[in-house]
Amino acid sequence: MKKAGFFLIQLCVFLGVVAPPASAGEVTDINYETLTLRLYYEQKWDSLLTIGEEAIDKGYDYYYMRVRVGEAAFYKQRYVRAVRHFEKALQFNSGDEYATRLLYKSYQYSGRADEARWMLRKLPEGLAADIGRADRKPVLYFEAGPAFTDHVKQFEKNRQTGPGTYSEVYLNLNSQYLLAGAECPIGYRMAVNGAVGVMNFHKSRQVDIAFVDSLAGNYSVFQLETYISPSFNITPRLKISPAFRLVNVSLENPLKSDDSLVQQLIGPSGTLIYNDYAYGGEVSYSAPMWAFSGGVWSLKVDKLDFIQATGSLFVKPLGNLNLYSTTSLSLRSNQSSNDYIFYQMIGGRIYHKLWGEAFMSLGDLSGTAEHNLQIIYNAFDKVKSRVGTRLIISINDYLSLSLRYQVFFREGTELFFPVDEPDQIFSYNYMNQSITGGIKWNLH
Amino acid sequence: MESSLNHHKISILLLIVLMTSQLKAQDNGNLSAVFSSSYTYESNGEHSKAIEVLKKVYNESSYEINLRLGWLTYQSGLFTESVAYYNKAIALMPLSIEARLGYVLPASSAGNWDQVITRYTEILKLDPNHYTVNYRMGLIYYGRKDYQTAFRYFEKVLNFYPFDYDALLMTGWTNFQLGKLREAKVLFGKTLLNKPGDKSALEGLGLIK
Numbered sequence: 182m183k184k185a186g187f188f189l190i191q192l193c194v195f196l197g198v199v200a201p202p203a204s205a206g207e208v209t210d211i212n213y214e215t216l217t218l219r220l221y222y223e224q225k226w227d228s229l230l231t232i233g234e235e236a237i238d239k240g241y242d243y244y245y246m247r248v249r250v251g252e253a254a255f256y257k258q259r260y261v262r263a264v265r266h267f268e269k270a271l272q273f274n275s276g277d278e279y280a281t282r283l284l285y286k287s288y289q290y291s292g293r294a295d296e297a298r299w300m301l302r303k304l305p306e307g308l309a310a311d312i313g314r315a316d317r318k319p320v321l322y323f324e325a326g327p328a329f330t331d332h333v334k335q336f337e338k339n340r341q342t343g344p345g346t347y348s349e350v351y352l353n354l355n356s357q358y359l360l361a362g363a364e365c366p367i368g369y370r371m372a373v374n375g376a377v378g379v380m381n382f383h384k385s386r387q388v389d390i391a392f393v394d395s396l397a398g399n400y401s402v403f404q405l406e407t408y409i410s411p412s413f414n415i416t417p418r419l420k421i422s423p424a425f426r427l428v429n430v431s432l433e434n435p436l437k438s439d440d441s442l443v444q445q446l447i448g449p450s451g452t453l454i455y456n457d458y459a460y461g462g463e464v465s466y467s468a469p470m471w472a473f474s475g476g477v478w479s480l481k482v483d484k485l486d487f488i489q490a491t492g493s494l495f496v497k498p499l500g501n502l503n504l505y506s507t508t509s510l511s512l513r514s515n516q517s518s519n520d521y522i523f524y525q526m527i528g529g530r531i532y533h534k535l536w537g538e539a540f541m542s543l544g545d546l547s548g549t550a551e552h553n554l555q556i557i558y559n560a561f562d563k564v565k566s567r568v569g570t571r572l573i574i575s576i577n578d579y580l581s582l583s584l585r586y587q588v589f590f591r592e593g594t595e596l597f598f599p600v601d602e603p604d605q606i607f608s609y610n611y612m613n614q615s616i617t618g619g620i621k622w623n624l625h
Numbered sequence: 626m627e628s629s630l631n632h633h634k635i636s637i638l639l640l641i642v643l644m645t646s647q648l649k650a651q652d653n654g655n656l657s658a659v660f661s662s663s664y665t666y667e668s669n670g671e672h673s674k675a676i677e678v679l680k681k682v683y684n685e686s687s688y689e690i691n692l693r694l695g696w697l698t699y700q701s702g703l704f705t706e707s708v709a710y711y712n713k714a715i716a717l718m719p720l721s722i723e724a725r726l727g728y729v730l731p732a733s734s735a736g737n738w739d740q741v742i743t744r745y746t747e748i749l750k751l752d753p754n755h756y757t758v759n760y761r762m763g764l765i766y767y768g769r770k771d772y773q774t775a776f777r778y779f780e781k782v783l784n785f786y787p788f789d790y791d792a793l794l795m796t797g798w799t800n801f802q803l804g805k806l807r808e809a810k811v812l813f814g815k816t817l818l819n820k821p822g823d824k825s826a827l828e829g830l831g832l833i834k
Contacts, residue, residue, distance in 0.1 A: 214702050214703070242705070243737050246735070272739070
């Protein structure tokens with residue numbers, strides 16, 4: 182008897198609530214109440230959406246009408262429209278749990294997670310805790326995968342073969358990548374995203390000094406990366422996210438020579454440790470069909486200083502995540518040059534719970550960062566362009582798996598001293614391919 | 626000459642008064658017949674005809690017609706129209722409690738509980754001890770799981786009607802939800818005195834033991 186239904190039954194008995202009789206249709210041309218109720222029971226969502234919105238336009242605007250029409254929009258995956266109707270429904274009946282739950286889901290499914298969380302702030306504590314249980318728990322994510330390259334092969338094809346006195350190259354071999362992180366909510370307006378990444382780049386260094394010595398050796402560049410980014414929602418749609426990334430780089434000089442002059446040329450042996458770092462932040466504004474973010478970051482990479490500014494536009498033309506795209510333009514600036522990087526991604530639902538994305542970027546990525554410093558390109562070689570694809574399987578609202586494949590078109594260099602000519606840096610192209618598997622789990 | 630003119634004036638005035646009162650009586654007679662037929666149609670379940678006859682003599686400034694149309698359109702399931710008629714009735718008689726009680730019928734049927742709360746709050750300003758309104762407000766907040774507010778309303782009803790079945794039972798359940806089990810137990814016990822063997826009260830007692 183203490184169940185929620187009890188009070189409703191009592192209330193209905195008291196109010197003498199009646200069901201509309203069939204004859205009511207005689208009074209007006211269309212009895213929208215009867216018609217929309219029938220369409221609702223028959224789950225004819227298309228018709229209900231059309232007729233219901235027509236009814237609302239004509240003034241038949243009340244809680245049940247809004248909930249019916251909102252639900253029709255929800256099941257047709259028109260989440261922007263669903264949000265509009267559920268918001269209005271809650272103006273008629275602010276304490277209603279049913280409309281609140283659907284509004285929350287509509288926000289979530291249309292990629293408006295911040296607005297969903299913001300809404301929870303205004304709910305009674307018990308209801309907010311029930312609906313937004315997952316919003317109060319951390320999201321854990323983990324990514325790992327190898328990368329392969331044809332660098333050595335392309336170098337052998339393109340290396341300088343003419344007479345020279347000195348040649349030096351750094352060649353990339355295979356590498357591994359691992360990242361683990363968590364997005365931890367603090368209340369409903371703040372969150373902290375923190376991650377630790379480990380990368381191991383296998384490399385080779387070759388130095389040829391004509392008539393003196395020919396040295397080659399493999400070595401590893403080990404990177405330990407830490408990332409932290411708190412985010413603050415100023416309004417449901419406006420968010421500020423400062424970010425900081427520290428990259429600890431550790432590498433060994435694999436070459437040794439008994440000749441002191443040669444050793445001087447190839448540098449001291451032993452381990453070299455230094456830190457790259459980046460800091461900055463972005464401001465993002467989200468509307469129902471789009472979101473814009475702009476950010477500025479300062480990067481110290483391989484002893485070089487860069488300033489990067491990026492503007493990104495995320496568009497959901499259907500108001501849901503069945504089709505979306507991101508377009509970004511970045512400016513990378515240092516003392517000597519300004520370079521632009523263009524990024525385009527298009528994604529959408531391929532099948533029931535499977536999403537696919539394809540992306541590409543044009544412009545040198547080295548010395549830049551992506552996704553508010555979640556990725557930093559601190560390798561020496563230029564990354565001229567990149568194409569990639571990602572598959573995401575959403576197991577449920579809390580767990581998703583992803584698989585990303587990327588091809589980086591890079592430019593390798595060879596320092597070469599031709600005979601009787603000044604030293605030159607010769608370049609050639611090669612490719613890096615990376616495969617990354619990921620898991621994202623929202624504790625709840 | 627002047628006195629004859631005055632006589633004429635008085636005669637014309639009397640004639641006008643007589644005609645007006647006759648017309649008014651005729652109007653009232655007509656209206657009475659219209660209301661009567663609308664009651665007949667309503668009792669036969671022909672709500673649309675009951676509405677139709679009233680709409681033929683519809684006068685926007687008539688409180689009675691608006692109130693009656695509010696009820697009939699509500700009975701027909703035309704909640705939007707019903708709300709509009711009740712709103713007009715309230716505008717015509719701003720202190721009317723009956724029009725407000727009528728208004729909550731279509732508003733609650735349409736699910737607009739915030740509007741219901743607004744009207745009930747208005748009624749409680751006019752009549753703070755209104756039994757029905759206090760009890761219903763308690764039910765609304767109980768349904769919203771706002772037990773503290775619900776208790777405020779139920780307690781008031783219970784103070785005025787200490788042996789009322791509904792007030793005893795719902796105050797008992799509200800106390801139970803607030804964790805005041807001793808008070809809830811006493812109230813469920815009193816409910817059983819009013820209605821021996823009441824299932825809800827027994828269920829409550831069962832949960833406390």
